Amino acid sequence: MVLATDWVRLLIVCLTFTAAAAAIVRLTGLTAVMPFFTAATRAVLQLAAVSAVITFVLGHLGLTGLFLVLMAAVATATSAKRTGARRGAWVAAPILIGTVPALVLLVAIGLLPLKGISLIPVGGILIGGAMTATTLSARRALDAFQERHGEYEAARALGFHERDAVCLVIRQPAAEALVPALDQTRTVGLVTLPGAFVGMLLGGAPVWQAGALQIVVLLALLAVEAAAVAVVVELIARGLIRRTSQDSEVRLT
Structure with missing residues (x-):
């Protein structure tokens, strides 16, 4: 008590x-x-x-699914607001593109029980990681596109298609969003003890089992965040995620 x-x-x-x-x-x-x-x-x-x-x-699988949908919706709204994207609905794509397959795979091979007690924590970790990667990569890519617009125009003048010209400018800045996930994975156990590991230990699980689950979650998180950043780059390059001012800049070129 x-x-x-x-x-x-x-x-x-x-x-x-x-x-x-x-x-x-x-x-x-x-x-x-x-x-x-x-x-x-x-x-x-x-x-x-x-x-x-x-x-x-x-205790109810249906409600668990609805709760995961709610988590994804809130993550999309948060990321869209942070990036200032004019078409916020498109931000859902990078958040879900890796998260859904990762959860399906973990359940399909039996590593993650089809129960709320397992799906919500792991789903929350993956959705949260995808949200962070989406926000950071979109902000950095959109900022780079604005600051280095001259490079975009030069690439267009040299005959690059619009998508390729945008990618040339934004790909590297967007990839920097993967640094936190990479550092967390590299230093796990030495610097960080992530939540899944600590939670299982506090719940009485064997150390090896907690460690096994945590490494699976971390590697899944790497894949989810890499997919999110890749989709962000593609959506920005195709003009589906842009700030209003940047839409007008592209139309003037």
Whole structure:
């Protein structure tokens, strides 16, 4: 049973970390403070809501599927907002292109039981990784396209098709979004102990089983994020993900 004093300690720690993050960015002039308080508040409210319904959801496979759809929808909306994409619906493609096959494969070969208790955590990890890769790659690619528009125009003048000219400019900046996933995989066990590993250990699973699941999740995450970045590059190159100002720039060339 959780005591009142435990909740007080939890509240103090959460407020301390949030205030520290806000103070750091304020004092160093990195960015605005309010997004940190907003993110912290949303995290508390969302986790409280999920905690209230998760037991019921986990017991019903149909509700588990709906919950995964909700997770993907929120990830798409978040990524679309962060990238400033004019056609936000297209952002769903890179998030789902690798996540869905990865989950199907894990279930098909028996590594992931067809149960909510397994599908939601692993699905959440893969969707979250795809969302992050999509956001970072799209932002960097769109910024590069804007900043290096002269290179795009030069490539077009040399006879490159529009898709190839855009890819020439954005491919490398977009690929930088894979650095966090690569570093996490390279340093797992030495620097990081990811959530799936720690969660299984806390749940009483053998160390070898926790390690096996974690390596599968990490490698699946690499594939999912690589697919997300590749699709982002293709969609931007074909003009399906663009900022409004960049659409007008392309039409003028």
